[in-house]
Amino acid sequence: MPQKNNMPRALARENVCAVVVTHHPDQDFPARMETVAQETGGLVIVDNASSPSTRKHIAAALTNLPGARAVFNPQNLGIATALNQGAALAMESGFRFALLLDQDSLVLPGITENAGAVFTAASETLRAGLVATNHQGENTGPAAPPALPGERPWRAVKAAITSGTYLALDAYKDTGPFRDDYFIDLVDHEYCLRARAKGWATVMALEPKMRHSLGAATRHRLPGRLVCATNHNPVRRYFRARNSIALAGSYLFKEPRWVLKMLALWAESLVFVVLFEKDKGRKLWESYRGARDALLGRMGGYQ
Secondary structure (H helix, E strand, O other), X not given: OOOOOOOOOOOOHHHEEEEXXXXXXXXXXXXXXXXXXXXXXXXXXXXXXXXXXXXXXXXXXXXXXXXXXXXXXXXXXXXXXXXXXXXXXXXXXXXXXXXXXXXXXXXXXXXXXHHHHHHHHHOOOOOEEEEEEEEEOOOOOEOOOOOOOOOOOEEEEOOOOOOOEEEEXXXXXXXXXXXXXXXXXXXXXXXXXXXXXXXXXXXXXXXXXXXXOOOOOEEEEEOOEEEEEOOOOHHHHHHHHHHHHHHHHHHOOOOHHHHHHHHHHHHHHHHHHHHHOOOHHHHHHHHHHHHHHHHOOOOOOOO
16 A cells, blocks of 8 residues: 555546445445456445445455455444545555545446546536535436547546545545435535535536446336336335435535426435336335425434
8 A cells, every 4th residue: 555645636547546345245346346356456344234244245356455454343333434434444555546435336447547637637617525426326327428529538426426536635624524324325415515515626527437336226117208116115205305405405405406407316316216116105205204304403323
């Protein structure tokens, strides 16, 4: 690992430490981590209370990855706390960037080189604090349209998902940590908006360089439109509802158009629950509970 404070602010493999949050990862996890290690100078896995057998599986995977480290939390502390733990270790080791990843995301060769080129180009006109990676799911197309030949290979966005995002750690220190009380869902969006308020831009590299699915996504046909249902479980529905309302309360007057669009997409997702998903009664009930808890100021873990 690099020595502290001896690296330029350039997004390159040796400057990047991957931070991967796990909770009962599947059997293909070690293979995905080998790919991640090829794209980064360091690797930190933060496990949120997986079973003992799964932890042994994770530890065994690390033996083939020199310099990789793991943190095993005895309880599920949520993705925000886990990301903060990983970012702290990356900074202690002298890295300039953290590549944030979900346990099931598959990075493609050249992801870091592509992000580095985007970071350099975007930094000519913006104070880039995060570089997100365009991704494609098994049942969905790219999250953003890829650039056409001759077009700029990136665009500025107000918020991006955690997985595949290169977090500039100087921006992280300035912005502050991910909000532990959000626990999971919209942790990333809240951070991006807070960083934006501090003057840090989020940019998306438009070339798809990651395979990533939101939930167990399925596609469905509506009149004149193809839509996607995430099929998130009821507990995730609770957090999505609660944190959507909480985020709206914090940023409605700062980012009104973005917040109204976010709320509209959340409402639309509930329609898709009714139309296409299983266990819809419990999912709607948990959505109601989440919205209620947000209005009552109840944050933190699942209640």
